[in-house]
Amino acid sequence: MMALMLCILAIAAGAAIAIQAAMNAQLGVLLNSAMFATGVAFLTSLTLVTAVLVFTSKSYPSVGVITNVPWYLWLAGVFSAFGVSCFYYLIPKMGLGSMMSFALSGQIVVAMLASHLGWFNLPVKALDGSRLLGTALLIGGVILVNWDSRSGY
Structure with missing residues (x-):
């Protein structure tokens, strides 16, 4: 039963990505800037995630835990920004x-x-x-x- 729920959640996540990509691609068209739409998407995400963390987290990682994270894992956002901005640029064209x-x-x-x-x-x-x-x-x-x-x- 748990595996089925995880599959349904994964499908919902994929659907959410398609919907947000279409919406933000249109935002990029209307604003004449896929990069501006990307910035709006990340700013909105940052605001929401920060609010959720502030109101739901009981503890945060220590400085020691943070400093032990391999440096390259902090670059994941570069791939996100590249991928998301490509989506917003390409959806109106493709x-x-x-x-x-x-x-x-x-x-x-x-x-x-x-x-x-x-x-x-x-x-x-x-x-x-x-x-x-x-x-x-x-x-x-x-x-x-x-x-x-x-x-x-």
């Missing part, structure tokens, strides 16, 4: 479905590689025939989702 299908492909390929190699202390899940077949089918699906029967891909 459409939401196309952008999300290509983005999902990139996410899955990198996630499988990260899991195979155990990056960031992830549980190791070796690439095998079924995972490689799934990746090939995913890429085929992206081609079909984006296929324009009038002009080809």
Whole structure:
């Protein structure tokens, strides 16, 4: 039952990302700046997360814990800013479905590689025939989702 709930939550998270990406892409169009829309999205997120932390957290990490975090983990926000700003820039040009299908492909390929190699202390899940077949089918699906029967891909 718990596994099903986690799957439903993951699907809801994906849906939330698609909705917010479409909304913020439109914001970027109306403001004539995908980067400004990215800034608004991160400022809103920061405000909400800060409020939740202030009102719900009973303890915070100590300075010792914070200083023991590997330096490169503090750079995750760079990838977030790049990815989110690309979404807001590309959605008005490609459409939401196309952008999300290509983005999902990139996410899955990198996630499988990260899991195979155990990056960031992830549980190791070796690439095998079924995972490689799934990746090939995913890429085929992206081609079909984006296929324009009038002009080809």
